[in-house]
Amino acid sequence: MNFDSHYHSVFKVKEKGKMDKEDKTRYFVVGSVYLEVVTPLFQQKLEGNYKSLNLGCLKDFLDSKPVIHILFHLRHRNPRCCTDQANCISNGPLPINCHQWKQLYAANHGPCLHNCFCKYDARSIKPDDLDVSLCGLLLLNCCNLEQHDKQAVQILRQYKNDYLSHNTTCGITQNKYDLLMNELKTNILQLDQTKEDELIRILNRPLDDALCNKYVTILLDIREIFEKIETKIEFSTDKIVETVNMNNAGLNAKIEEVLQNSICHSCQEKLKKQGTKEQQVKPYKLGQSIFNLYHKTDLASVVGGDSREVTAIVMMDDGRLVMCLPNQKSLVVCNTDGSHVESIPVQGRPWCVTAINTSTVAVTLVNSKCIEINDINNKLKLKSIPVPGMWGGNITIINNNLVVDGDYSLLCIDHQTGEVIQIIKTECTPYRLHGSGDRIFYWVDYLYNYKNNLCWYSYSDDKHHTLTLPSQPMRTTTLxxxxxxxxxxxxxxxHVSSDGKHYKTVTTKGLKKPKFLLTYNSNQRKLVTRDDQRLIFIFYEK
Known part of the structure; x- marks a missing residue:
């Protein structure tokens, strides 16, 4: 019996029982796949790669100049090392955390006067010492993988984060599980065709509470969560040991308690030093001058060809710009000053883009009823989501769900499962979508006599609202x-008030008449516009 027929027979039986522990059982099965199949598979791939280079051990591989240089820049924001400066790379996000770096390297106190890769030596570790996340990082960034293998590794790493590492409920619903298991099987067998029997064995495994709790402590990235909150907070070994040895319910409660206490302590210390008090952002006066011009960027130097073909731009939380170029069938990623330009090929003509997180974007395509999910760091397509009923290719994100325009409707999609989770009916076909808070803003075609109305659907009252403006709304962004x-x-x-009831024309120099795009990023506190020629204007908040 193959994996597919066995999978369906097992869960046809389980569905009849509707056990309270089903979500936990599914988490346990997926966790078992990662710890017992994916992790050793990644480790074997890594070992095979460095042995093919005639390197005897992992330490020799990590000490090799190209590898340590790549990994150094994945951990440190240092644009220039003392040697090999031509290959220095300034990364926006830093995918290697402090704990992972210390696991790989130790400082050697070399003669270099500033921090660079020559100040570190690899530790004597084996592939078996590396978890699936770190091993996957090495495979993606330092090994020569075939494109299909590289994509499989990237997808398996991403799903581990989505469904296990950041899943503090320690459960997986049936709908998500069905799609997930099919994806896991496809990508695991891409890397090793002999793993099907192991997958069937794990699928048939009953819930083992003790083993499940052990797996939870391994799979939840507790250390990573702590580091993201405040890298300077020091947690005692006793607290961590106490946390990871608890049962499932106790573990979740303890994590929540420690995180809340740490956040409060960290924030209070910062506020105390600054001599300020906690307060919300002070509301702006409508029409007031909020932004100053930061700099201008010539699009032609970034995208080449006809810069007017850029159909959409989004600013990521790390400050990078991602642009859609339908005629070139690609996305372009660059810094706001036009530096570090990277092109990502797209299987189609990208039309509209929205950010899912710091490294992932969702893209719609011209004349295509599907959404592409792309990793802009590794320049990989993670998945393609077919969306029957999608209309014009407008896309936004709200409550971590994607929203696209449908025929007389807004379609809300879970980007992890690809499932249409909600259809919001509208009086006409919506355009120019923008998600903000609990509202989805859109414009309705002038043929329906709504041409000057800014419209939005509000989740709080489950109603549609409108505000009539002096001219047809084209682009909306939230400050x-x-x-x-x-x-x-x-x-x-x-400038429209937060309650959507009032507006005033902006008179700030440079913002009086932007000809095309308009997008704001609250993390960067920067606004992006462009004119009808080839210039992008970056404004910073005063």
Whole structure:
């Protein structure tokens, strides 16, 4: 019996029972796949790669100049090392955390006067010492993998984060599980065709509470969560040991308690030093001057060819710009000053883009009823989500779900499962979508006599609302205080209050008449616009 027929027969039986522990059982099965199949598979791939280079051990591989240089820049923001400066790379996000770096390298106190890769030596570790996340990072960044293998490794790493490492409920629903297991099987067998029997064995395994609790402590990235909150917070070994030895319910409660206490302590210390008090962002006065021009970037130097073909731009939380170039069938990623340009090929003509997280974007394609999910760090397509009923290719994100325009509707999609989880009916076909808070903003075609109306659906009251502006709304973005900037067809920018009841025309120099795009990133506190020629304008918040 193969994996597919065995999978369906097992869960046809389980569905009849509807056990309370089903979600936990599914988490246990997926966790078992990762710890017993994916992790050793990654370790074997890594070992095979460095042995093919005639390197006797992992330490020799990590000490090799190209590898240590790559990994150094995946951990440190240091644009220039003392040697091999031509290959120095300035990364936005740093995928290697402090604990992982210390696991790989130790400082050697070399003669270099500043921090660079020559100040570190690899530790004497074996592939078996590496978890699936770190092993996957080495495979993706330092090994020569075939494109299909590279994509399989990337997808398996991403799903581990999505469904296990950041899943503090320690459960997986049936709908998510069905799609996930099919994806895991496809990508595992891409790397090793002999693993099907192991997958069947794990699928048939009953819940073992003790083993499940042990797996939870391994799979939840507790250390990573702590480091992201405040790298300077020091947790005692006793506290960590106490946490990871608890049962499932106790583990979740303890994590929540420690995180909350740590956040409060960290914030209070920072506020105390700054001599300030906790407060919300002060609301802006409508129409007031909020931004100053930061710099201008010539699009032609970034995208080449006709810069006017850029159809959409999003600013990521790390400050990078991601642009859609349908004629070139690619995404372009760069810094706001136009430096570090990277092109990512797309299987189609990208039309609209929205950010899912710091490294992942969702893209719609011209004349295609599907969404592509792309990893911009590794330049990989993670998945393609077919969306029957998608209309014009507009896309946004709200509550971590994607939203696209449908025929007389807004379609909300779980980007992890690809499932359409909600259909919100509208009076007409919506365009120019923008998600903000609990609202989805859109514009309705002028053929329906709504041409100057800014429309939005509100989850709080489950109703649609409108605000009539002086001209047809074209682009909408949300500012720090919840108010909106809306670029209109006549070139004006209208500053709309957070409650959507009032507006005033913006008169800030440079923002009076942006000709095309308009997008704001609250993390960076920067606004991006462009003119009708080839210039992008970056404004920073005062």
């Amino acid at each position: 720090q205080d919840g108010s909106l900037y809306v670029r209109c067809l006549d070139g004006s920018v209208q």
